[in-house]
Amino acid sequence: MQKILLPSIFLVTLLISRFQTFATCSKDGFIFNGFTGANLSLDGVASITSDGLLELTNTTMSTKGHAFHPTSLSFKSRTGKPLSFSTTFVFAIISAHPDFSGQGFALVVSNTTNFSAALAGNYLGLFNSNNNGNSYNHVLAVELDTIQSYEFQDIDDNHVGIDVNSLRSAYSQTAGYYDADSNGLFKNLTLHSGQPMQVWIDFNGEDMQLNVTLSPLQTPKPNRPLLSSTVDLSSVLLDSMYVGFSSSSTSGSIQTSHYILGWSFKMNAEAEPLDYSKLPPLPHSKARSKWKELVISPLASFCFVLMVIGGVLFLLRRKTYAELVEEWELEYGPHHFSYRDLYRATKGFKDEELVGLGGFGRVYRGVLPTSNMEVAVKRVSHESRQGMKEFVAEIVSIGQLRHRNVVQLFGYCRRKGELLLVYDFMPNGSLDKLIHDPTQPALDWTRRFQVIKGVASGLLYLHEDWERVVVHRDIKASNVLLDGEMNGKLGDFGLARLYDHGTDPHTTHVVGTMGYLAPEAARTGKATTKTDVFAFGAFLLEVACGRRPVEPAAAGEQVQLVLVDWVVEHWKRGSVLATKDPRLGEEYPAGEVELVLTLGLLCSHPLPEARPSMRQVMQYLDGSAALPELSPTYMSPSILPLKRTEWLDDYILSFPSSVATVSTCSVSEGR
Ligand SMILES: *[C@@H]1O[C@H](CO)[C@@H](O)[C@H](O)[C@H]1NC(C)=O
Numbered sequence: 030m031q032k033i034l035l036p037s038i039f040l041v042t043l044l045i046s047r048f049q050t051f052a053t054c055s056k057d058g059f060i061f062n063g064f065t066g067a068n069l070s071l072d073g074v075a076s077i078t079s080d081g082l083l084e085l086t087n088t089t090m091s092t093k094g095h096a097f098h099p100t101s102l103s104f105k106s107r108t109g110k111p112l113s114f115s116t117t118f119v120f121a122i123i124s125a126h127p128d129f130s131g132q133g134f135a136l137v138v139s140n141t142t143n144f145s146a147a148l149a150g151n152y153l154g155l156f157n158s159n160n161n162g163n164s165y166n167h168v169l170a171v172e173l174d175t176i177q178s179y180e181f182q183d184i185d186d187n188h189v190g191i192d193v194n195s196l197r198s199a200y201s202q203t204a205g206y207y208d209a210d211s212n213g214l215f216k217n218l219t220l221h222s223g224q225p226m227q228v229w230i231d232f233n234g235e236d237m238q239l240n241v242t243l244s245p246l247q248t249p250k251p252n253r254p255l256l257s258s259t260v261d262l263s264s265v266l267l268d269s270m271y272v273g274f275s276s277s278s279t280s281g282s283i284q285t286s287h288y289i290l291g292w293s294f295k296m297n298a299e300a301e302p303l304d305y306s307k308l309p310p311l312p313h314s315k316a317r318s319k320w321k322e323l324v325i326s327p328l329a330s331f332c333f334v335l336m337v338i339g340g341v342l343f344l345l346r347r348k349t350y351a352e353l354v355e356e357w358e359l360e361y362g363p364h365h366f367s368y369r370d371l372y373r374a375t376k377g378f379k380d381e382e383l384v385g386l387g388g389f390g391r392v393y394r395g396v397l398p399t400s401n402m403e404v405a406v407k408r409v410s411h412e413s414r415q416g417m418k419e420f421v422a423e424i425v426s427i428g429q430l431r432h433r434n435v436v437q438l439f440g441y442c443r444r445k446g447e448l449l450l451v452y453d454f455m456p457n458g459s460l461d462k463l464i465h466d467p468t469q470p471a472l473d474w475t476r477r478f479q480v481i482k483g484v485a486s487g488l489l490y491l492h493e494d495w496e497r498v499v500v501h502r503d504i505k506a507s508n509v510l511l512d513g514e515m516n517g518k519l520g521d522f523g524l525a526r527l528y529d530h531g532t533d534p535h536t537t538h539v540v541g542t543m544g545y546l547a548p549e550a551a552r553t554g555k556a557t558t559k560t561d562v563f564a565f566g567a568f569l570l571e572v573a574c575g576r577r578p579v580e581p582a583a584a585g586e587q588v589q590l591v592l593v594d595w596v597v598e599h600w601k602r603g604s605v606l607a608t609k610d611p612r613l614g615e616e617y618p619a620g621e622v623e624l625v626l627t628l629g630l631l632c633s634h635p636l637p638e639a640r641p642s643m644r645q646v647m648q649y650l651d652g653s654a655a656l657p658e659l660s661p662t663y664m665s666p667s668i669l670p671l672k673r674t675e676w677l678d679d680y681i682l683s684f685p686s687s688v689a690t691v692s693t694c695s696v697s698e699g700r
Pocket residue numbers: 068069099100
């Protein structure tokens with residue numbers, strides 16, 4: 030019984046409200062208490078709902094909506110002065126999100142109703158990037174803006190602004206009103222609250238004063254306007270102008286609808302007040318009452334469907350974010366990242382976020398969701414095995430290293446078959462690129478020397494100044510990263526060990542990259558601080574000569590270039606400076622370049638005990654100690670009495686970082 034009665038009551042109310050809606054138009058004004066049957070010129074997504082609401086935008090993304098009074102009005106007196114006008118309207122902005130909203134809308138006085146060239150989004154359907162700010166526009170707009178656009182220097186994301194030919198408001202104020210009931214105290218209003226509010230816009234053509242007043246619905250017009258400004262509209266208002274509304278939606282996902290419930294306009298006099306009792310209801314309140322009475326069983330089935338969908342989504346999500354966490358990892362709290370956070374940070378490991386492809390895996394740029402910190406996330410494939418626990422312990426201890434020339438490792442995350450390492454993000458990428466990529470501008474000597482000294486100081490910290498001796502195991506230009514100030518930082522720690530753990534435990538692997546690998550390390554597979562010094566030597570030569578430690582045979586040539594051999598030859602002939610990078614030009618400090626080249630040879634000494642320690646290296650670079658003379662019988666490490674093929678066959682060289690590395694193997698086998 031009740032179920033049948035209520036809908037019919039609802040219908041009757043609806044019909045009554047329709048009949049009550051009425052619009053009157055005269056030559057110099059009009060009033061719409063609801064818009065049923067109103068003759069407006071609409072475009073875009075603007076429409077009049079069956080209830081009589083003027084809906085400027087619906088929840089479709091990136092759209093515009095306009096509604097104009099169909100006939101033009103004269104805004105100029107015979108003497109050419111702008112005329113006074115007054116208008117008031119009731120609106121509601123309904124956002125699907127309680128805290129945010131899509132764009133706002135504006136009341137517009139314009140010489141045209143053709144806004145086909147205007148843009149949606151923060152252009153509010155009024156202008157585009159070419160005509161915004163153009164004095165020929167003849168547009169006055171009062172915007173009710175719910176997004177802070179930095180492009181237009183908006184004061185906040187909830188304001189009322191006076192726009193003259195431009196979206197950069199001439200005057201604006203945070204939305205609110207001076208409440209007459211509480212001695213004119215200012216009270217905020219949230220434009221997108223979904224609550225109906227009323228706006229009054231009054232312009233006096235004599236003194237060019239424009240007042241804009243806002244208040245909650247059913248509150249008498251406040252005495253003090255929100256905005257009261259002198260705006261010279263004499264060149265804006267023309268003899269024939271249209272009045273209406275313009276609105277747009279964002280490309281974002283916040284669905285917002287703009288509604289006008291009633292509108293009154295008058296030239297040269299105060300606009301007729303609206304009859305609140307005749308204004309149409311807003312959709313959400315109507316929807317609620319309908320739901321309560323009519324949709325009980327459909328609602329239940331709808332909920333059931335929702336639950337099923339929710340369940341499926343939950344399972345999918347669990348799969349997407351699945352990771353491995355064991356009990357022993359719990360103590361590493363802050364160093365453990367959830368896969369979900371990393372997934373979000375890198376926008377789902379999108380290709381656009383890919384910043385590097387190493388021999389080890391892919392590196393993505395990301396911004397951590399809670400801290401907004403920029404990070405680099407490296408995805409490395411690995412098979413989980415017993416060594417994992419020790420390895421993670423090592424990563425965590427590496428995460429405690431702090432030095433300005435060492436890339437900070439923040440932590441890790443484990444998944445099946447995969448490990449993710451989270452590092453500090455280095456905006457200038459790797460040194461390798463700057464030195465070897467001919468499309469990049471050449472790095473001058475001052476910068477190179479600064480990077481060399483930085484890397485030396487970082488390596489000294491690892492070897493001698495931290496609580497444990499850390500052997501980097503993979504020093505090379507591509508593992509030297511540059512921060513925002515072009516300081517060199519050592520990156521990619523621990524990966525060498527990961528390689529140890531991640532491969533077949535029955536074979537011993539040599540870890541390192543060809544050309545940087547000390548001969549004794551190649552023989553024994555043991556990494557020491559001296560093998561790091563050897564690699565650092567190769568790195569010095571690489572930076573000073575602008576060539577890779579081993580370069581593939583040039584076209585038409587049989588032999589590839591082994592950098593250290595080539596530098597040794599020149600050094601023996603007394604022409605070591607001829608090996609410097611030609612991209613350094615003619616202006617360079619010869620002493621420093623020679624120091625770096627000779628130090629490179631010293632560090633690349635075939636005998637580990639003849640190589641300097643990193644502390645000595647620092648002293649040579651600082652100039653606080655003199656570089657010892659190289660013995661005239663110095664032999665390049667690649668011309669050792671050991672046949673290279675022997676150890677190349679025995680050991681698989683890991684993670685070749687460049688073409689050069691690969692070709693080295695094949696060519697040297699033929700030697
Ligand atoms: C709407 O207004 C325009 C302009 O005054 C007029 O030409 C048109 O006939 C009107 N349409 C209706 C349905 O009244």
